[in-house]
Amino acid sequence: MPMQPDRFAIEEVVYRSCLALDAGDYKGYLALCDEGFRYTVTAHSPEIRKEMVWLDHDKAEMQLLFNNLPRHNSDHSPLARHAHVYTVEVAADGKSAAVVSTLQIYRTTLDGGATELFAIGRYLDTVSLEGNAARLAKRIVRLETRQFGFGYHVPF
Amino acid sequence: MSRNAEQWMLKPKFPQTHFVDSRIYTDESIFREEQQKVFNGSWIIGCHESELPGAFDYRTFTHPAGTPLILVRGEDQKVRAFYNVCPHRGNTLLYDPVGNAKRITCIFHQWSFDTKGNCVDITREQQGFQNRYCKADAGLREVRAEIGYGGFVWVNLDDNACTLKEYIGDALSMLEEYMSMPLEVFHYHKAVVHTNYKLWHDTNSEFYHDYLHYFNRVTGMMQPGYFDRKYTGYPNGHASVGSMTIKYDAYEGSKERGVGWPGLAPGGWILIDIFPAMTYNLRTSVLRMDTSIPLGPNKMLVEFRGLGLKSDTPEERAQRVRDHNTIWGPFGRNLHEDLLAVHGQGRAMQPGSEPHWVIQGREENMTIHDEGGMRHFYAEWSRRMEREAFDPHGDRNLATVA
Numbered sequence: 001m002p003m004q005p006d007r008f009a010i011e012e013v014v015y016r017s018c019l020a021l022d023a024g025d026y027k028g029y030l031a032l033c034d035e036g037f038r039y040t041v042t043a044h045s046p047e048i049r050k051e052m053v054w055l056d057h058d059k060a061e062m063q064l065l066f067n068n069l070p071r072h073n074s075d076h077s078p079l080a081r082h083a084h085v086y087t088v089e090v091a092a093d094g095k096s097a098a099v100v101s102t103l104q105i106y107r108t109t110l111d112g113g114a115t116e117l118f119a120i121g122r123y124l125d126t127v128s129l130e131g132n133a134a135r136l137a138k139r140i141v142r143l144e145t146r147q148f149g150f151g152y153h154v155p156f
Numbered sequence: 157m158s159r160n161a162e163q164w165m166l167k168p169k170f171p172q173t174h175f176v177d178s179r180i181y182t183d184e185s186i187f188r189e190e191q192q193k194v195f196n197g198s199w200i201i202g203c204h205e206s207e208l209p210g211a212f213d214y215r216t217f218t219h220p221a222g223t224p225l226i227l228v229r230g231e232d233q234k235v236r237a238f239y240n241v242c243p244h245r246g247n248t249l250l251y252d253p254v255g256n257a258k259r260i261t262c263i264f265h266q267w268s269f270d271t272k273g274n275c276v277d278i279t280r281e282q283q284g285f286q287n288r289y290c291k292a293d294a295g296l297r298e299v300r301a302e303i304g305y306g307g308f309v310w311v312n313l314d315d316n317a318c319t320l321k322e323y324i325g326d327a328l329s330m331l332e333e334y335m336s337m338p339l340e341v342f343h344y345h346k347a348v349v350h351t352n353y354k355l356w357h358d359t360n361s362e363f364y365h366d367y368l369h370y371f372n373r374v375t376g377m378m379q380p381g382y383f384d385r386k387y388t389g390y391p392n393g394h395a396s397v398g399s400m401t402i403k404y405d406a407y408e409g410s411k412e413r414g415v416g417w418p419g420l421a422p423g424g425w426i427l428i429d430i431f432p433a434m435t436y437n438l439r440t441s442v443l444r445m446d447t448s449i450p451l452g453p454n455k456m457l458v459e460f461r462g463l464g465l466k467s468d469t470p471e472e473r474a475q476r477v478r479d480h481n482t483i484w485g486p487f488g489r490n491l492h493e494d495l496l497a498v499h500g501q502g503r504a505m506q507p508g509s510e511p512h513w514v515i516q517g518r519e520e521n522m523t524i525h526d527e528g529g530m531r532h533f534y535a536e537w538s539r540r541m542e543r544e545a546f547d548p549h550g551d552r553n554l555a556t557v558a
Contacts, residue, residue: 041487047215047253048207048344048461053477055487064409071370073493146345150495151486 005090006134010097010127013134018081021154026066033059034128034137041155043121043143054143055155065155074153080106080115081156083123090129096137099125103141105156119145119156164512167554173531174517176545177552181352181514182507186541186548187453193540194432195220197314199323201434201447202227204461205307206340208235212256212271216240219313220353220433220449225299226250226260227309230271237301237311238273243294260296273298306335306436306443306463327394330426331436334419339443342477343462345486349495351502353433353448353456354537359494360427360435360446361395361529364518368497371482371489374406376425385524393431393536395529399424402440407489410482415441415475418465429529431536442480453507460484460491513546 013032020029030037039062041055057065083101090097100122107118126138141156168175180186202217202225214228224240226249240249242262249260249269259276261268268277275294278285300312302320305328310320317323328335349356359365363385366372376382385398401423404410416422417438428436437444443463448456462484464476483490505514516527516534534545547554 043345045344048341049254050342050344052343052345053474053481054485055481056478061409068370068408068489072489073368073496075492075496146486147348148486149347150349150499151347151492153487153489153492155487 005094005097005129007088009134010088010099010129011085013127013136014083014085014099014101014123014125017136017139018083021156022078022080024154026063030059030063030066032136033062034135035059037062037136038138039141039155040139041141041143043146045146062155069153072153075150077107077109079118079152079154079156080108082106095128095130097127097129097134099123099127101125103156107152118152119143119148121145121156167552168513168515168517170515170517172544172546172554173535174527175513175515176534177511177548178505178509178514179511180537180545180548181355181501181505182453182509182511183548184453184507186543187352187450189541190432190450191221193542194537195313195450197312197317198432199302199310199312199317199320201308201445202237202301202311203309204339204341204445204463205235205303205309206338206466207254208309210256212258214250214255214257214260214271215309216250216253217311218449219311221313223299223313224248225311226296227301227311228257228260228271235301235303235309236271236273237299237309238269238296239299241297242267243275243296244278249296267294269296305332306445307339308445323392324394324430325391327390327392327396327430328428328436330396330398331428331438334417334426334438335443337418338466339463340466340468341461341463342473343460343480343485345460346457347460347495348451348455348457349499349502350455351498352453352505353450354533355498355501356446356448356456356458357429357433357435357533358516358530359498360437361429361533362516362525362527363397364525364527365494365497368493369490371407371410375402375404375410376400378406379403383520383524387522387524387526387529387532389528389532393533394429395532396428397426397524397529399426401425404440413440413475413479415472415479417441417443429533431533439483440479441476442484444480444484454502454505 037059039057082104085101087100103121105119108115121143124140128135128137203215208229211231217225226238226240229235247264259268266279273296275291381400385400388396425439433448435446445461447459462480516530518527520526522528538545
């Protein structure tokens with residue numbers, strides 16, 4: 001039975017997902033996701049006049065990505081994801097909500113602690129309201145920023 | 157045993173072709189000279205023909221020699237290149253990276269040009285210039301442009317340079333059969349990193365750094381045939397690395413590639429470096445093209461393109477995109493590692509930092525961990541620069557150093 005639509009609970013799953021990734025708490029992040037979770041990063045390239053998909057994973061693939069992180073050489077500067085929920089549109093059947101959030105990501109250097117704006121974009125989420133808690137069913141990270149310097153291994 | 161200052165500066169016990177002076181990566185004067193002597197007369201990839209699909213489509217490109225260019229397809233379907241500079245007051249003509257312009261009109265004073273570079277309008281021409289200057293005097297500066305080797309649009313700023321075919325020679329022969337069908341760019345992004353462009357090309361010119369990549373260690377280095385791949389050097393500083401078969405499913409979560417490349421063995425991989433800063437990298441289902449553009453001695457921009465076949469079905473294209481993203485996308489396993497490593501080199505070799513030797517001394521019969529690919533590059537670099545990479549300022553006194 002769908003939970004009663006609760007904007008606070010819907011917003012909180014978005015915000016908790018940011019906090020979990022910021023903390024490197026991948027288990028906690030995946031716990032916020034439905035079993036059918038799909039995570040996609042997209043961007044538009046004006047240069048080639050095309051939509052691009054930069055990452056497209058289901059929940060199991062996200063788990064593998066996180067599991068494999070320690071085997072790779074990565075930049076260890078922490079990221080801070082700042083999302084702000086703009087709109088929440090609950091489906092007519094009350095089972096899900098389409099949530100649009102703006103997203104800013106900041107990177108802070110380990111050496112010296114300088115913070116820079118790393119990327120901006122939006123979370124285009126589908127939040128499942130089935131069961132007893134709001135869960136991320138689908139997340140599209142729609143990036144405006146397409147340059148990340150030497151890059152990063154952990155998804156946004 | 158650690159070394160003191162004198163020991164640190166001792167010449168490596170290799171031939172002088174097997175190490176370089178770090179100042180070639182850090183000196184402003186060398187960087188400026190490279191723009192003229194290395195890039196000005198080289199054929200450089202400006203874009204791919206699929207980025208200019210229709211008449212009057214244009215693409216802007218900042219040439220590594222520092223010159224802004226317009227690449228535009230004319231009504232006659234020919235792609236031409238011009239300086240993106242108004243001959244009047246030197247303003248940028250086209251500001252956006254892409255567009256469609258039947259007329260190229262400067263926003264400043266509305267001088268206008270066609271896609272053949274003819275000036276077709278000078279506002280209030282007669283009133284201002286009388287008969288002293290006219291449209292025929294104001295054509296755009298055209299730059300040589302040719303399409304080839306996978307449908308890339310190549311440009312050369314030197315009117316007297318050799319042809320593209322002469323420049324490439326046989327260097328791309330190993331790849332040509334795989335690039336005979338029309339290709340299409342599906343991925344494009346840029347990375348700006350504080351490092352020297354040659355360090356990126358060095359990375360693409362040696363595979364010893366597979367130790368950097370967990371993915372390559374398990375899918376490549378630990379697989380049969382890996383150590384048989386051989387470097388081949390070609391005239392003009394180009395080099396290729398022979399094919400091998402990658403075992404993708406050796407990486408947890410990665411699968412054997414379902415979509416290959418026509419004619420290429422399943423899991424095949426061919427890499428060819430084109431002097432001075434481009435790399436063709438055909439790996440199983442995706443052609444990756446790197447074009448690096450120096451922005452300063454310690455700053456470079458790399459353009460990354462991923463290409464598939466123009467004839468791809470949506471399902472085939474989606475698989476190529478996934479294959480590309482796994483290792484080469486902005487969140488891919490390998491790309492971040494490669495960029496992080498050259499960023500680290502840039503950190504360690506800052507302009508003005510104490511010069512030291514950078515070693516390219518591995519010899520393994522020109523197989524995969526031999527550093528001969530880099531040595532081949534620096535032989536051509538030294539020839540063009542009229543400077544030895546191991547002694548760029550002629551002040552090393554190597555003959556007298558133990």
